[in-house]
Amino acid sequence: MGHVTDALVVEREEHILKLTLNRPEQLNALNRDMQYALEAELSAAGEDPDVRVIVVTGAGRGFCSGADMGGLRNSAEAPPDPKTFVVPKFTNRQCGIFKPTICAVNGVCAGAGLHFVADSDIVIASEAANFVDTHVNVGQVTALEPIGLMRRMPMSAVLRLAILGKAERLNAAQALASGMVSEVHPADQLMARAMELAQIIAAVSPAAVQKSLKAIWDSLEMPLAQAYDNGFDLLIRHRAHPDALEGPKAFAEKRAPVWTADSVS
Secondary structure (H helix, E strand, O other): OEEEOOOEEEEEEOOEEEEEEOOHHHOOOEOHHHHHHHHHHHHHHHHOOOOOEEEEEEOOOEEEOOEOHHHHHHHHHOOOOOOOOOOOOOOOOOOOOOOOEEEEEOOEEEHHHHHHHHHOOEEEEEOOOEEEOOHHHHOOOOOHHHHHHOOOOOHHHHHHHHHHHHHOOEEHHHHHHHOOOOEEEOHHHHHHHHHHHHHHHHOOOHHHHHHHHHHHHHHOOOOHHHHHHHHHHHHHHHOOOHHHHHHHHHHHOOOOOOOOOOOOO
16 A cells, blocks of 8 residues: 655555655655655644554665755755745654654765654664765755754764764764664664564554653753643543553453554644
8 A cells, every 4th residue: 555756655554654755866865846745645644543653764775865956056046035935844743743753764864864863753774874964065054953953962963963064974873872863773674673663653552652752742842840741731631532541451351452543733
């Protein structure tokens, strides 16, 4: 089940949605077609209660080499009006959804490709993966990706990526040590592990995991006391959800729980 375009391969395996960036000859550079395709698929997944997990990876030897340079050149020649410019939404966080998202980095991850790393819930990489931010080398401000990465890894490492540009390239082992990724695997085992993680997540309560993620991600926007209050409110409100009863009941009856299909925004 799924479909293929010049920008994206969309596949479904039970409750798992797999999105593969599909411009391998350009190392999956982000162009408008890919951004719009990702926004459409992610927004639809957010509304589809049957989708419980999202996996994002890249086709070929690259994960995502950043923004398509042709698009950047066109934008520089005819600069957009900051007041009317519509910011593309091509990650789970940008689309405002809390479906657990796994990013499987299979090769080079550069520039705008770092958005997927910053915004995913679990990031794993192949031994062939490497990470670099080349914005300043091509005369562009790097702001959004480093801000997102600051929540995942030390500020010193983020600053080196931002200001050293192509001279600072992290290999998979360095990315693991910095906290940018949580696992590294041989290239031929990466997707099997990504799907294994997805299957584990798909077996838990969709409502509980999405509300947990919402509490955690929302906390980054709040003072600590407010974050605790917000989390507690989500926790208490969930007590009225069918899964809050089904979990303990299934445990007592020594059977697998039957969860209620749900989407949280």
